Amino acid sequence: MANIACTHCKLEFDESVMIIEQEGEKKLFFCCKGCQGVYHLLSSEGLDTFYDKLGDTKLQPASQKSDDLEKFDLEGFKNKYITSHEDGLYEINLIIEGIHCSACVWLNEKVLHKTEGVMEATINYTNNKAKIVWDPDEIKLSKIIETIRSIGYNAYPYDPKLQEERAVKTRKDYYSRILVAVFGSMNIMWIAIAHCAGYFSGMKQEFKDILNVAEFILATPVLFYSGWIFFRGAYYGYKNNIVNMDTLVASGAVSAYIYSIYAMVTQRGEVYFDSVAMIITFVLVGKYLEVLSKKHAVDTLDSIMGSTPTEVTVITDKEKSLISIENIVLGDTIELKPGEKVVIDGIVTYGQASFDESSLTGESEPVYKQEGDSILSGSLCLDSVLRYEATKDASSSLLHSIVSLLEESITKKPRIEQLADAVSGYFSSIILAIALIAFAGWWFIDDDFEHALIIGISVIVIACPCALGLATPMATLVGISIAAKRGVLFKEATFLETMAKSDLLALDKTGTITEGKPSVVHTQTLQKYDHNLLYSLVSTSNHPISKGIATYLKQNNELLQELPLVDIKTIQAKGIQASYQGKKLIGGNASYMQSTGLSVDEQTENTLFYFAIEDQLVARFELSDTVREGTKEAIKEIQAMGVRVVMLTGDHEQSAQKVAQEVGITEIHTKLLPQEKAEMIDKFHEEGHIAVMAGDGINDTIALAKSDIAIAMGNGADVAISVSDVVLMDEKPESIYEAYRLSKRTFRAVKENLGFSLLYNVIAVPLAVMGFVNPLVAALSMSLSSLIVVGNSMRIKTLKFKDKS
Template sequence: MGRSGGPPCGAPGTCPSRAAPGPWRLRHSGPIDSNASDLMPTSTPIPAQARFPVSGMSCQACAASVEGLLRSVEGIRDAEVSFGSRSAAVTLEGEGPDESRVRSVLAKAGYGLPEGAFGGRAVAADVAYSEREEARAQRANLAAVGVAAGSGLALLAAHMLAAPAWLGPVVAAPAVFIAGRGILTSGWKAARRRAPDMNTLVGLGALTAWTAGAFGVVAPAVFGAAGGHVHAAVMILAFVLFGRWLEGRARARASDAVRALLDLAPPTARILVRGEETIVPLADVRVGQLVLVRPGERIPVDGAVMDGRTSVDESMLTGESAPAERGPGDRVHAGTMNGLGALAIQATGIGADSALGRITEAVHRAQGSRAPVQRLADRVSAVFVPIVLAIAVASFVAWLVFTGDLQAAIAHGVSALVIACPCALGLATPTAVMVGTGRGASEGILVRGAAALERLAGVDTFAFDKTGTLTAGRPELASVELTADGPAGGDGDEDALLARVAAVERSSEQPLAHGIVQAAKARGLTVPAATDFEADPGSGVRARVLHRSMWVGSPRAAGERGHPPRAIEALIGPIARRGETPVLVEEDGRLVAALGLYDAPRPGSLEALAALRELGLATLVLSGDHESAVRRLARELGIDDARARQLPEEKGEVLRALRSSGRRVAMVGDGINDAPALTAADVGIAMGGGADVALEAADCALLTDDLARLPVLVRLARRTMRTIRQNLAWAFLYNIIGLPFAAGVFEPGLGLSIRPSWAAAAMAASSVCVVLNSLRLRWVRLV
């Protein structure tokens, strides 16, 4: 029968998918039966695209600059750079770019990329490169902080000892020209490209303060005392560099979900070679080899258990806390923890080709994605630095013209330069997305990207497929109704008929068909052979059994075959009143029986739907099943609305109609017939036991069949968007309030202003606050 209770007994592929390509794919190799879910999301490489880390970025303006540089290279059609994840995704054209040319263009601007960036690098290689570059930058920042702090202490000592004024600029020089070298160089390069960034602002502010101090040595009456200016220059760089170091540490924690996934796989595996155990690097293991796993070890590869029994802790992949029992024929996955038994596993997936590798790739891609809500921050960041430069110049000129105080004019101009923080704007969205998607992965939930999270946070209606989603997908035969004259040939007893129907359904892979076959086995019936099997999508299945022409299908399909509606209704009436799913049987052109099947609700579905209602969400079930069965399920689970006898394309039309009426809809499904509905919804969510095409159409995937993950997913999306809004509000308010104070707008009337050193401290703190606020998503309660 149809996966969603739709046209019964159809063969696989009953509905041509309109699914758009996506990153989720069901991968199953070998004829192994498994109690474990074979569904593991796989990242399908998008043609003509490349993704790679970029080093050297220090603010959102840098990301915009890298985007422009990449787009200027022949062979790159488009580029999207994430400052939060320090990565770039480029769309290629033709044969793609010359990598050395791209490297040269970026290097001239102070940025770097790894070798083989356009050659389909593995996630592990990208993460290792990013970690090396981040560690190098952190060491450089810490060393620079040490130099600046040393200059600051030397200045303090000089002041206490009443040293000569000329000593101040000399002592401050190492802080400005050694500790601040990277900032000055990057800022100058950005200015030369007419794309000034945060380094330009900070470098100009520090250099202006130091220069004023140097001139103050020879003309203190005009420029003021040298000590105040050079102290400001040193403190600006010290605070900014220390803030970057803190930000780097916090940001590393925001992006550690991918590293945590990579660390699940052991670096070596124990294989059997000519009867002897040998430990080899994981990269040397080949598909088909026998891998041995001892008690308490992590399983290194995906594979089928050939020998041994054990319990496996899969919580790190699926979020499911209960250990899963595994024995011969069952599947196990890389990164899961073996229990007390020893296993011999035939490897089917290794490294990037394992379930763990594909999950890691999916999370890595999601963390580098850009949410639509970030567009406002991007637009502001594009003009932010030039506006700040204009404000600083205006502040300097206004103070000089109206007060004639050059020292105050310099101080306010420098404060305006260094207090502005485009970094907070640039980090507001990506850091929250990185932490949110990482938290989702730890909960057994994969999200395609930031846009899916944003749409899900605004959903007000959840639509569900029935069979295999709200139900366990294992219908059982509940009743058999024979017609008055019964089957032809005098062979009309129930068991004989059931055996013949099972012969037809044995070649079908649909859940209702499986329930009929299992019922025949449970009764110990001998199932005859069937010939000329044919599945007609939307019309059921037919075959020849014991010289009879048999057809099995839904009441709707029976009506389309010409059987009188009154006869159909009379036959299925008792089944419908019990809320069972009717399946009609035709022999040699005559309706001879109706079978009633019942698919019980999935364990935990009642509680999951109640939790969704508590979140203010309306619920709807869309099914191709008979109306009585759908209504019964809706009553049992407390679902708000139920639509029965829906063909796959009709489900999509229902969802489009809901969306056109202003509803925001998420669709949850797992089967082939669900793909059109998944693509028609605002957000498509695929269940862990679903079919390949359903996952291809989905925006999110649950790694298990546990519906309790759904309210967790909704809370995660809402919390992530709330955090993004908080970050953006903080970033905008900080700059809107801080800039006037730094420029001295409130000093004449209220006596309120910010000194350059404190302006730099505030700027550094603003970025750190955004990252720390995003990190709260790691610990927020979602259940």
Template sequence: MNNSHDCFHCGEPNPSGTNFTVNIKDEDKQMCCPGCQAVAQTIVDSGLTSYYDHRSETAEKGSTLVPEQLNQLAHYDIEQIQEEFVKQDADFNEITLTVEGITCAACAWLIEKQLRQLVGLQFINVNTTLHRVVIRWQKDTLKLSRILTEIQKVGYKAYPFQVSQQEALYTQQAKAYLRRLGLAGLVTMQVMMFAIALYSDFFSGMEEEFIHYFRWVSFILATPVLLYSAQPFYINAWRNLRNRTLGMDIPVSIALLGAYCASAYATIMGTGEVYFEAISMFTFLLLLGRLLELRARRKASETSSNLLRLLPSMATLIEQDKASLIPAKTLKVGQVILVKAGETIPIDGTILTGISHIEESMLTGEHLPVHKKKNSPVFAGTVNITSPLTIEVTKLPQNSLISDIIHLQDSAQLNKPRIEVVADLVSRYFVGALLITALCTYIGWYFIDPSQAFWITLSVLVATCPCALSLATPTALTCATAQLNKQGILIKQHHVLETLNKINHMVFDKTGTLTHGNFVLLNTSVYSDFSKQMCIDLASQLEKVSEHPISLAFHQQQKESVQLTDVINQPGQGLQASYHGKALKLGHAQFCKIDKTIKSKELVIYLTLADKLIATFELGDTLRESAKIIIQYCRDNNIKTTLLTGDISAKSEEVAEILKIDNVIKGITPEGKLQQLQTLQQSQHVLMVGDGINDAPVLAGAHVSVALASGTDIAKNSADVILLGEDLNKLSILRDTAQKTTLIIKENLGWAIGYNLIIVPLAITGHVPPYIAVIGMSFSSLIVVSNSLRLLK
């Protein structure tokens, strides 16, 4: 891209006598000016060095990109860098950020409160389980660097979510916890030896000065534990206080600092009790709980990270019959790549040459390889098994199916379910109530038994656990969503898992949903002077504007192109156009104004010209193998079923009879489908399954809606859930997972509430020693997270 005499960043010649360098991947790169040096340094410091690996051209000169006083975050506004991690549409940008320092629901509330004050921010949601934030903003009104700056103002560090950075952050956090934990553990063992000896009167015959000596040793040993090992608790507590909110680390910090100050005073003054062993032990157990919780949270977030790891970093580009390896992220739409047998496909595309079997289980959850041939679509992350393929790139890496899956995982949690909102609110007020309770406890015990007042208050502060309450719902929802994604079930809306428990009626479209939608033209009857082939050509030309599966049956047999004008598609009814100044119609009998219909068990389509019948077409379709299974599941679980279709042929009754569907409503328009659904939903909770354009209104209006990935884009955009693959039985997996998720959320909330209701009175009455209190608090959160992890099995 540039030689040693050119600026590594912008490509312009480096002036003689200058020495502006930036260390990139352990190599000093020459820059032409301080502006380029500053921009390159901030890119490196922010972990975005891969920008230089994948850029297709040099950047603009640094002096034109940033002001003289370079903001540390300004590089995130550079368009070339944003391409890698910002999802863009016409008016809005959307990004998923990794945020360091989130510990509880109060942190999420604080970040959301701070950013909602920004003009141009459309949406923000903080996931406390994954430590991620999804943000959508108006790109013409608000800059990404401003968003990141506002997050930093409240004490958190945020940067775009990337798998490598997420892994590095986890490793860094785990090592930091282990260092603090190791120091606290070693000191606890040493200090406990002195404490046990003192408490057991082993030194009763020893002079007073030696007892003070061991107290001073304990004081010295415990000080680094308080100042270093317990530091995360103070940082979080100070952040909460500074921003006028309450978090769990406030009472923890009060307990630790209070015990330390009282012990230090007793040591220095030579009077009173010391609690250095308790300080060390509390810190050790609290850190152990946080480390175990960190590992559990990481397991919950592994699914999306594992999906991204499937993508190869390099691709074999074919240009002018020459093959060359290039970074997969630099591929453009229209380029051709070679994928050998056994290799992972790096990009979404269409097969140009070759026949092979593709392993798609990582996307669909279906483990049987799928046969692929010329013009078949293939997807990034899937594995080519048997033969080499040449593939034309149809989508950019950031728009691939695997990227959309990751995006849907985050989108599923854009809005919190009602039960999670309530739990977050209760947990915040819980901390305030805890502090008041602790104060009242100290005052009460001061008059009852002053020697016990401090210890009992310490137990009250440490024993209670609002963290378990705030983690109960989000951890379960995150694990359930991850598990469904493994099965090829993509959740788009937050309410799905909550609403599915109420579903008692499933409504199915027929064509392309219960049937494969692979229509075959069985018979053509002509009622005019037109030839049979001419009728097929006219029908095929009309169908070119339609995405309905019927169109494929005609396209395969068209031989000549026909000139038509004013083509109009009326979803659910048919198509019409002008042919030599006359109205040409193709569709149902009612749409084509046919009085005498053809009796057939197959689907019959009519072709008229100037309201005169010129031909009829009989088309056949086959049922999906999984259709019987899902209808049987509905019967076994007392769920009513309805077939809601625009097809007016006798095929609808035949399908309903074979599958034993309860109700059939056929020959209905999209508007009629919506009216029927609304009538049903007055007394029942309905799940709608469809795939076509005519299903879009009813999918948008259902309590829960499901679209097949093979369906139209408008149907998938209207649905709450997308099923990858052909298996309708995934609907039963979806409903069963929803029921299990609800049960686990109730178990989590029951444990969190029950634990606090039991432990608080016991702590207030002095029945819970401080070391038991800290163990209970640490493992209460861990139990909630571990219980949620059962959903991943």
């Protein structure tokens, strides 16, 4: 039984995988269970039922096996791969297999967006990773997977370990196809040389026929085996009325192949089997190098996300046991040995050790930890055994937050990439139309079918939608990777574009420009008082001033205790008040004291804190904060970029002016409440500025939310990650400067890539239309254009940074 065709998809297949059914007197043949199931679905329910949820987008029914779909709806699968949102929506990261160009991305996103129940679908072209958000009440995940398969692609959950295995398998597949292509092409070129020699010196037809047949034999496996991936992509594109890069390559190569067979059989004209082989070889090698380059770019992120232990040693009733990190609960005692990575945040309860936190903060120096110190997931225990108590579970630890942040960042597309994707979706169709017009025009003008066909093929092959599609995602991926390595985490790739365009930076003073840990430099006791009262009051607040007072009191008083206060109130950016056994306690700055009717002296450059009991001032404290190392240099470099730098602070003018002069800021706004800082951001927007705001992520939340880019100085604190667009893991002002440099360099690379892609196509296509390019050169040019874009993106890695001290 030879040449058996599937009853559903009409493709011929190997009878060893054949499925046979009897329908009355008629036999049905299916190449897979997918075709068998869809055939009966269409027969019983009709096309309208099958397509009704996808509007006017027609899908090619699934040709993959569908008997594994039920696993996507199992509870175990959900617990492992699916994230539940507070609003009831589900989210998953998938790898879409079979994506070859930006038109593939456009098609998948278009189809998924038209699928009822799918709320969000974004795909990153550089690693084929998709973020899907859907309503489980309207659609099941298995149906989403089936929809993706129905247009010729496959999807499976993202798993770093499995992803590496699949990447190795893909590379091996490319190896074998490239090997056949190179072998065939090299031998065809030797024959082509003999052809050329015979063309100029004269060659008998029978020898020419032998050479033609030899080229035919060598070109056929190159076209149909090495070029199979292009035929497969073109087939599904045709079935779904989409013209993609695969369509261009396949149609160009097949046209030359068919004409060459005609010329060989009729002995009229020249054969172009060498062009057929070279088109496939050049484009295939180009795609493979592109895959390797993208993999190399992703490796930086993988190094941060990867090599994470899946089990930890837990101490229970003096016994040790290995427990999966997913089963760790708050309060569990975990043991760390030298060389082990921390995967759960916690507090040291026994022992001491040095930790490498370079993957989190960029600091190369080990950090010493002892009892009572907190340790962060992602750090590495270097030299001792210690035990610590888990303060978070695996899903809320810092390492998981960072990984989630990075995964999110590479799925969110900048506006310029969204535009490029939209253009790429129609680019191939336009090129195909131009090629047909060029073919018809030259045939009409010259009355030479062969010449017109070669020109049409050259137009089809030379156009490169890949370079256009790669221009933005490749550059942003490299930029995000380098930033992450430097301890600067961008939540979305689009923030690189926004920050590159920013012309104003607003900085909070305390905790951003300064260390945020003010210490007491002078005290004045106006009346004798119980220090326990003040210690209890400031202990109710996490404000740096309160912490500075508390630290001072602990250093100067051996026996301190927290008293049970009531009616505790915190007045933002002003102070705190409470009651103890009927006594009214007030602590805060001069402005707050004056608002309560107390008379205070404000003449000092330092920060002031007053303490009153029953409306009587009893103590006055002067505190000073130190400027972060490297702040002055970083601000100078940022200003040199043309960025206007301003200070927004709730502190009084004298203190702010002192810090501003020290770091080189000339524009300051003082005594601002949180809502007034936000109003200043609104004012900057009215002036036409694109504003970046850097703050501690707590008191500056409103202003951060109003800014175009919010930068949190929080050493990865939960609140910083949640409210910001960019997180500085090391809290260093130099990192803000590095974020600006990387953003501007990355956006420049994006514009260079897009400019080159457009210029290449604007020049190359007309040259091909005019007949100045043959298919061989066209294939090489197409591959090189993509590699140039990839190479230019990789140049971002040459950006030099100073070592952070």
